[in-house]
Amino acid sequence: MSSFTGNHILSVTQFNREAIDLVFNVAESMEPYAKRKKRTTVLDGAILGNLFFEPSTRTRVSFGTAFNLLGGEVRETTGMANSALAKGESLYDTARVLSGYSDIIAMRHPAAGSVSEFAEGSRVPVINGGDGANEHPxxxxxxxxxxxxxxxxxxxxxxxxxxxxxxxxxxxxxxxxxxxxxxxxxxxxxxxxxxxxxxxxxxxxxxxxxxxxxxxxxxxxxxxxxxxxxxxxxxxxxxxxxxxxxxxxxxxxxxxxxxxxxxxxxxxxxxxxxxxxxxxxxxxxxxxxxxxxxxxxxRQTDNGVLVRMALFALTLGVENLVSQYERDVVWYTNK
Amino acid sequence: MSSFTGNHILSVTQFNREAIDLVFNVAESMEPYAKRKKRTTVLDGAILGNLFFEPSTRTRVSFGTAFNLLGGEVRETTGMANSALAKGESLYDTARVLSGYSDIIAMRHPAAGSVSEFAEGSRVPVINGGDGANEHPxxxxxxxxxxxxxxxxxxxxxxxxxxxxxxxxxxxxxxxxxxxxxxxxxxxxxxxxxxxxxxxxxxxxxxxxxxxxxxxxxxxxxxxxxxxxxxxxxxxxxxxxxxxxxxxxxxxxxxxxxxxxxxxxxxxxxxxxxxxxxxxxxxxxxxxxxxxxxxxxxRQTDNGVLVRMALFALTLGVENLVSQYERDVVWYTNK
Amino acid sequence: MSSFTGNHILSVTQFNREAIDLVFNVAESMEPYAKRKKRTTVLDGAILGNLFFEPSTRTRVSFGTAFNLLGGEVRETTGMANSALAKGESLYDTARVLSGYSDIIAMRHPAAGSVSEFAEGSRVPVINGGDGANEHPxxxxxxxxxxxxxxxxxxxxxxxxxxxxxxxxxxxxxxxxxxxxxxxxxxxxxxxxxxxxxxxxxxxxxxxxxxxxxxxxxxxxxxxxxxxxxxxxxxxxxxxxxxxxxxxxxxxxxxxxxxxxxxxxxxxxxxxxxxxxxxxxxxxxxxxxxxxxxxxxxRQTDNGVLVRMALFALTLGVENLVSQYERDVVWYTNK
Incomplete structure (x- = not known):
């Protein structure tokens, strides 16, 4: 458990140097799993709500892959055209409802400030995956x-x-x-x-x-x-x-x-x-x-997986348990 | 195994009071898993076909989450614009094909009666996730x-x-x-x-x-x-x-x-x-x-996860096996 | 490990009779898992990038199901409207990035030759899921x-x-x-x-x-x-x-x-x-x-799952390990 556990990640302004060091150390420790030297199932049973109200294939897939690599499952949505938000639902309501379906949320939305507003209604930690011109921590x-x-x-x-x-x-x-x-x-x-x-x-x-x-x-x-x-x-x-x-x-x-x-x-x-x-x-x-x-x-996009794995592990308080749930990878990989 | 096992869930008219009592008892028994007190993998290897030919983020994610919480996997589709249905395929054909890819199907479609028509072609149980003005059991x-x-x-x-x-x-x-x-x-x-x-x-x-x-x-x-x-x-x-x-x-x-x-x-x-x-x-x-x-x-939307878990468990005949496939949850949760 | 291991599958012209025999033998061996007589987790921890830049529900779901049936996870994308490709990114760049997020890729794209071009940039094996008028092996x-x-x-x-x-x-x-x-x-x-x-x-x-x-x-x-x-x-x-x-x-x-x-x-x-x-x-x-x-x-579409399972197993070099990672299926199935 760290100071990250249970908290939202909304802005770079949340981070001091100590927090950055922690994230980067955990990110380094993720490399064997990202490179498929080992498999971990520490997040077995956890569900990521990968909510991309503004589409972004690579950021969405990067978050999803990072969560899978820790053993968790991903439920996701793309776009806003058919969402309740488009029918006049508040971000608060959307957050109350969707946070009931997941253990942690990664969210992108075109409006600046929307992810923070959403986080106020959420009952699980929210990671900002980009809110318009505002932030993409x-x-x-x-x-x-x-x-x-x-x-x-x-x-x-x-x-x-x-x-x-x-x-x-x-x-x-x-x-x-x-x-x-x-x-x-x-x-x-x-x-x-x-x-x-x-x-x-x-x-x-x-x-x-x-x-x-x-x-x-x-x-x-x-x-x-x-x-x-x-x-x-x-x-x-x-x-x-x-x-x-x-x-x-x-x-x-x-x-x-x-x-x-x-x-x-x-x-x-x-x-x-x-x-x-x-x-x-x-x-x-x-x-x-x-x-x-x-x-x-x-290498930047590859590193993105490590950093997102680290943020998930820290936010869900398992950064020191990852290796306890380790298994061998038996299939071919050139990662 | 119950009277639900292997059967479709298409309409509220299928339910008598005994059936409702059974669903609700099973739904109550799902709470430790939905609240992440425990993890179960009773549906390990099962695949939900989550077919939302009419988009509905929250209902779709609720079904998917319920299935994940029982240990199963989810394959899904959203919208109809690019589907074979739009190219003139019959619901019967779509059902024959897609039921070959999954063990149970949750389906939403804008046309009243479409889910029942689909169910006639399906080789796996179908749960109606809403068929237009008709039903949303x-x-x-x-x-x-x-x-x-x-x-x-x-x-x-x-x-x-x-x-x-x-x-x-x-x-x-x-x-x-x-x-x-x-x-x-x-x-x-x-x-x-x-x-x-x-x-x-x-x-x-x-x-x-x-x-x-x-x-x-x-x-x-x-x-x-x-x-x-x-x-x-x-x-x-x-x-x-x-x-x-x-x-x-x-x-x-x-x-x-x-x-x-x-x-x-x-x-x-x-x-x-x-x-x-x-x-x-x-x-x-x-x-x-x-x-x-x-x-x-x-609380309604939260309860929706319990009810959908119950319907999956009953339809796939595992309502009494859930706790046999239990594991500890080691990650942070405030559910 | 076979001659398939680590290689792309882009065209039917790659196959000689010996290769076809091998694929079909492995496909036959997949039937107990596809029919849910048994469950295997041989691809536990592996991630399929299921990239359908041209939508095709059934082919996409068939690939995803085949991968799930071997124990792997699926991250996917549908359509091209919001992709980086639409913003002028080259197939090479898209491939470099997305291959960092997965262990194998199944890809469909409307342009003939696009999947081969993508494969040149990919760091993981690519299976052609259809590239326009060209191929759909x-x-x-x-x-x-x-x-x-x-x-x-x-x-x-x-x-x-x-x-x-x-x-x-x-x-x-x-x-x-x-x-x-x-x-x-x-x-x-x-x-x-x-x-x-x-x-x-x-x-x-x-x-x-x-x-x-x-x-x-x-x-x-x-x-x-x-x-x-x-x-x-x-x-x-x-x-x-x-x-x-x-x-x-x-x-x-x-x-x-x-x-x-x-x-x-x-x-x-x-x-x-x-x-x-x-x-x-x-x-x-x-x-x-x-x-x-x-x-x-x-039966054709059902067989498609077996063939795709075989191609995944061969490409990831696990065709002989599948039964070592076997479990019982405890839920209802009439497959």
């Missing part, structure tokens, strides 16, 4: 966990990190939440690269400087950077007044292997919250980076 | 089970019950089915409160009087009632010729704490089939009733 | 498995088979794939009955004659045929220039009990890939055939 945690792991290969820690964030820093929910979490650490160097129109909001900038971190803001990739992490984001075309404007910006903030070689040191890790747009020539993260071993985007 | 059973349990707190039984039904008694499928089940009991007093346009259908009125029960029909809440149960329903605006008419009726048949205090005794239990509409000021069941301990609406 | 295998089983009742083998294929042989993916598989056997007699406009493609005809099989092509049912199998297909009205044309063809290529009696020997087995259209009078496979014991269409 498990994404921020998996991003930070990935940074920690990638740095470890180079014998570095999050303290002292130099991170470059590129692209749409204004509307990109992930970079806001990640920045907030990084503020809990020491001596972080932020290099923020975005068009002025898509600059990081002032409240995040204030949080960074208030925490004593170093901040460099620029409108384009410059010179040779010693960033440990390059966190690229998606620029949505609809943010711009015209297609011409969008194309101009696209060119300036895209990343491919030759741009990477020109601007980053050979160990800089490339991250992105995904999905990336692969339809156009000049996309934000070119496919030619797929051969670059520093491209960590798929 | 598990809702009626959970309503009656809730009445029984709520009365028990006051040392009362269903025999001798005074129930007030309010609102749309014409189109409200739940009040029809519940009335039919109540006809199997003794000395029931029905007070039916609705606009004339939405009065209880004659065949239900006949069934009530034929069974020797007492019947009082009125168009508005009157004086001080000694009802044990106040069963409120949703009045759908589209039933009325104009928004003005709808508003007038809304005002007359709504319930909030002050109306409750004025018209009901302090122990009257408030029920509603849910969802309730919380968008408007004058909704049918005001949120200020949430603090009223007699508001049983969420 | 598990359907072809279950069709062939059904032929083998049906012939066995008459002490016959696939070698020496006489099969009549009727209807839309041009666009019908199933008859193409089945024909390719049959080319691996000996002395097959093909009678192909279709309107000229919907004739079997030349490449399939070539494959049949190259393999030394006998071929008879005609535009209508003739005389009395000694076919072992009559494989009927659906003629889609939209293939024809006008409703009149469609009706004319419908009449010519439909099958009902009296046409069956007139043209086929009493042991001819009737197959169809389903769904069949039951809305019109003159449908391709009349409901009056439901009483004909040679109508094998529902």
């Amino acid at each position: 498990t994404q921020a945690l998996l991003d930070l966990f990935t940074i920690k792991r990638e740095l470890q290969y180079n014998n570095k820690t999050i303290d002292g990190l130099h991170i470059a964030m590129i692209g749409d820093l204004r509307y990109g929910r992930t970079v806001h939440s990640l920045s907030k979490l990084l503020c809990l650490f020491k001596n972080i160097r932020f290099t923020l690269i975005s068009p002025k129109e898509l600059a990081m909001p002032q409240n995040i900038l204030d949080a960074i400087t208030d925490a004593g971190h170093s901040l460099h803001i620029t409108e384009q990739l410059e010179g040779n950077m010693d960033a440990d992490i390059c966190y690229q984001t998606r620029i949505q075309e609809e943010r711009f007044p015209s297609q011409d404007e969008a194309n101009k910006y696209r060119g300036k903030f895209r990343l491919n292997q030759s741009i990477y070689t020109r601007h980053f040191q050979s160990k800089t890790v490339i991250m992105h919250p995904l999905p990336r747009d692969s339809r156009t020539e000049a996309n934000e993260l070119d496919n030619d980076l797929n051969l670059n071993p520093n491209l960590a985007i798929f | 598990t809702q009626a059973l959970l309503d009656l089970f809730t009445i029984k349990r709520e009365l028990q707190y006051n040392n009362k039984t269903i025999d001798g019950l005074h129930i007030a039904m309010i609102g749309d008694l014409r189109y409200g499928r739940t009040v029809h089915s519940l009335s039919k089940l109540l006809c199997l009991f003794k000395n029931i007093r029905f007070t039916l409160i609705s606009p004339k346009e939405l009065a209880m259908p004659q065949n239900i009125l006949d069934a009530i009087t034929d069974a020797g029960h007492s019947l009082h029909i009125t168009e508005q809440l009157e004086g001080n009632m000694d009802a044990d149960i106040c069963y409120q329903t949703r009045i759908q605006e589209e039933r009325f010729p104009s928004q003005d008419e709808a508003n007038k009726y809304r005002g007359k048949f709504r319930l909030n704490q002050s109306i409750y205090t004025r018209h009901f005794q302090s122990k009257t239990v408030i029920m509603h089939p849910l969802p309730r509409d919380s968008r408007t000021e004058a909704n049918e069941l005001d949120n200020d009733l949430n603090l009223n301990p007699n508001l049983a609406i969420f | 598990t359907q072809a295998l279950l069709d062939l498995f059904t032929i083998k089983r049906e012939l066995q009742y008459n002490n016959k083998t696939i070698d020496g088979l006489h099969i009549a294929m009727i209807g839309d042989l041009r666009y019908g993916r199933t008859v193409h794939s089945l024909s390719k598989l049959l080319c691996l056997f000996k002395n097959i007699r093909f009678t192909l009955i279709s309107p000229k406009e919907l004739a079997m493609p030349q490449n399939i005809l070539d494959a049949i004659t190259d393999a030394g099989h006998s071929l008879h092509i005609t535009e209508q049912l003739e005389g009395n045929m000694d076919a072992d199998i009559c494989y009927q297909t659906r003629i889609q009205e939209e293939r024809f220039p006008s409703q009149d044309e469609a009706n004319k063809y419908r009449g010519k290529f439909r099958l009902n009990q009296s046409i069956y009696t007139r043209h086929f020997q009493s042991k001819t087995v009737i197959m169809h890939p389903l769904p069949r259209d039951s809305r019109t009078e003159a449908n391709e496979l009349d409901n009056d055939l439901n009483l004909n014991p040679n109508l094998a269409i529902f």
Whole structure:
């Protein structure tokens, strides 16, 4: 049992450094189960209510898989068109009812604040799987966990990190939440690269400087950077007044292997919250980076399973019981 | 093994008083598992086909959860847009095929009579999860089970019950089915409160009087009632010729704490089939009733899990084996 | 472990006769579990990613059920409207991400070639559940498995088979794939009955004659045929220039009990890939055939579960371990 047990996970602002350390330690301990070296059934009989009132295949499946890997069952719903919410039911009522059908809930909803409102009516712990422009705390945690792991290969820690964030820093929910979490650490160097129109909001900038971190803001990739992490984001075309404007910006903030070689040191890790747009020539993260071993985007999504397993285990108070309910895996796996 | 084993559950008319007693006794025995005091795997390996050709999140999840709580697996489908039914397949064919993939089926479909037609083709037991305006027997059973349990707190039984039904008694499928089940009991007093346009259908009125029960029909809440149960329903605006008419009726048949205090005794239990509409000021069941301990609406949905567990156990003939396949629950639960 | 272990199943062209024999032997060994005589948990802890980017209730549920019957869990998605693919993500990225959430993937997608492209990015084995007009190998295998089983009742083998294929042989993916598989056997007699406009493609005809099989092509049912199998297909009205044309063809290529009696020997087995259209009078496979014991269409879908179980077991290398993880089934079943 930890301080997480029985509590909701709604926002990155809930986490202090000690809590983050705990989550990450538990996440590391989940690896043998995620890699199918072993099977655990510690959550045998538990039911996850996987409520995606706004569809999101990968986040939904990631939560569901994490719960299955601990031995639990998943009941889920996708979309809102036919839900009682669409017929005028309050989030409170929906929460009272659906929390009677599960032991823990992962929820996504398009409206900012909706998951917290839902949590007030819920009789079981609720994990925020994204509530509109507001929060997506498990994404921020998996991003930070990935940074920690990638740095470890180079014998570095999050303290002292130099991170470059590129692209749409204004509307990109992930970079806001990640920045907030990084503020809990020491001596972080932020290099923020975005068009002025898509600059990081002032409240995040204030949080960074208030925490004593170093901040460099620029409108384009410059010179040779010693960033440990390059966190690229998606620029949505609809943010711009015209297609011409969008194309101009696209060119300036895209990343491919030759741009990477020109601007980053050979160990800089490339991250992105995904999905990336692969339809156009000049996309934000070119496919030619797929051969670059520093491209960590798929390690990010893999790490998401570990982090979500950790949050389930902590919230349901079994983080120390997992190995007691262990079995052998007898089927083929190359995980 | 009981008389339920291997049989379909299609209509409330299948039930006599003995059958109801059996279902309710089994439902009571399910509580330790539903409350996660214990885990059972009696249905290990069984597969529920949860076929919601008409979407209904809460009923679908309730069936699925009930099956998981007995140790079974759930395969499901939602909607009809992409189904073979939409391509001209008969319900018979759909049933032959899908019953090959499961051990029991819970089915909802928008067309009255469709579930029975489907059941004729099915090679496994089918439980009606609602077929349009026709039947929704598990809702009626959970309503009656809730009445029984709520009365028990006051040392009362269903025999001798005074129930007030309010609102749309014409189109409200739940009040029809519940009335039919109540006809199997003794000395029931029905007070039916609705606009004339939405009065209880004659065949239900006949069934009530034929069974020797007492019947009082009125168009508005009157004086001080000694009802044990106040069963409120949703009045759908589209039933009325104009928004003005709808508003007038809304005002007359709504319930909030002050109306409750004025018209009901302090122990009257408030029920509603849910969802309730919380968008408007004058909704049918005001949120200020949430603090009223007699508001049983969420106990109703909780009881639905028990009743559905009971029906699964009886239909699959394991009602006496559940505790033989018991395990401890080791994870946190506040159920 | 077999040659299947860890490999994708994308096309019928992957199979030689030895591989087919292996799949069918394993499929036969699955029957006690599919019929619920026994339960196995050999895939305990394994997760199937059941990714139906093109919806198909029965194929999706059949894959999911097959995986559950081996003890595994299923995470799934239906449709593409809200997927990352719709936002411009490449199949490669989708595969990299989603293969991190599962141990094996069954996938359907509307675009020909998409499943193979996805498989290149996947880190786990992928089974093609249908990629548009291209391939649907598990359907072809279950069709062939059904032929083998049906012939066995008459002490016959696939070698020496006489099969009549009727209807839309041009666009019908199933008859193409089945024909390719049959080319691996000996002395097959093909009678192909279709309107000229919907004739079997030349490449399939070539494959049949190259393999030394006998071929008879005609535009209508003739005389009395000694076919072992009559494989009927659906003629889609939209293939024809006008409703009149469609009706004319419908009449010519439909099958009902009296046409069956007139043209086929009493042991001819009737197959169809389903769904069949039951809305019109003159449908391709009349409901009056439901009483004909040679109508094998529902044995086909039942066999699909066995074949899919076999493919999962082989791909995950547990085909010889299934019975080691056996338990009793204690609940009612009439399978």
